[in-house]
Amino acid sequence: MSASNSATGRVAWLALPGAGYLLLVFALPLAILLATSFQAEQGGFSLKGYTDFFSDGYNARVVWNTLKTALTVTGLCLLIGYPVGFAMARASLPVQGLMFLALILPLSVGVIVKSFAWTILLRSNGMVNQLLMALGLADEPVKLLFNERGLVIAAVHVFLPFMVLPIFTVARQIDSRMKEAAATLGAGPVHAFLRVTWPLSLPGVVTGCAFVFSMAVSMYVIPSLLVGDRYQTLPALMARAYLFMRDRQAGSTMAVVLLLIAVVIVVGNTVLTRRLQARGRTSGDAA
Secondary structure, X not given: OHHHHHHHHXXXXXXXXXXXXXXXXXXXXXXXXXXXXXXXOOOXXXXXXXXXXXXXXXXXXXXXXXXXXXXXXHHHHHHHHHHHHHHXXXXXXXXXHHHHHHHHHXXXXXXXXXXXXXXXXXXXXXXXXXXXXXXXXXXXXXXXXXXHHHHHHHHHHHHHHHHHHHHHHHHOOOOOXXXXXXXXXXXXXXXXXXXXXXXXXXXXXXXXXXXXXXXXOOOOHHHHHHOOOOOOXXXXXXXXXXXXXXXXXXXXXXXXXXXHHHXXXXXXXXXXXXXXXXXXXXXXXXX
């Protein structure tokens, strides 16, 4: 027992540099941010930043815009990324390599470059509108810039790899014969998907949704370039408080609210998924 404890202690010492780095780079700035949000102008403790923020109806609309956009982007990334992740997992090695290349290569391009590219594609005489009119889906150019639609299109393109990769990692571990076994027991394709494939893929889905939502809810560059001030989100409002109004308490308050939104959604999603997985295992054992 003593030898085991000694080995555990040595491993813990090896983790100390990494833990110290995370404490210095992440935990300490967050603690300073939290303290600043409660700091009064003349020093001391104050809730003025939070009372001012939550008493303003405009801020509530901005929070709703932020949540709506992040949830829409996450849902579309899941809708597109789920079949892509499974297609990659089931593809042959050459095809899988090409799909990986198509998925990973855009990550080498900066978000600013991608956003500027989308401003060219989404403008009135851009490629997207030309394609829509050529296919007969629109009689005239559709306004896709400086509104939520263009923002969602660009954000889905930027964040889609972060949904596909976790789903692919889990999908490649799912035995394809389980679906065949469910079919031999009388399960149809839909029933087999809902009772076999979907529960087994939930860890990848949860991880992908957590990644995409946490990035979508805090994105600043994409809305700034594609929407500007016409569609305000919480990160843009926070940047204005810091950079233009020089109000550190208001900016820190918005940052804390944004962090709490991301944490609540991600933790709630994880808890719900665990309950669904436990219910699925219980139903399977009963069957």
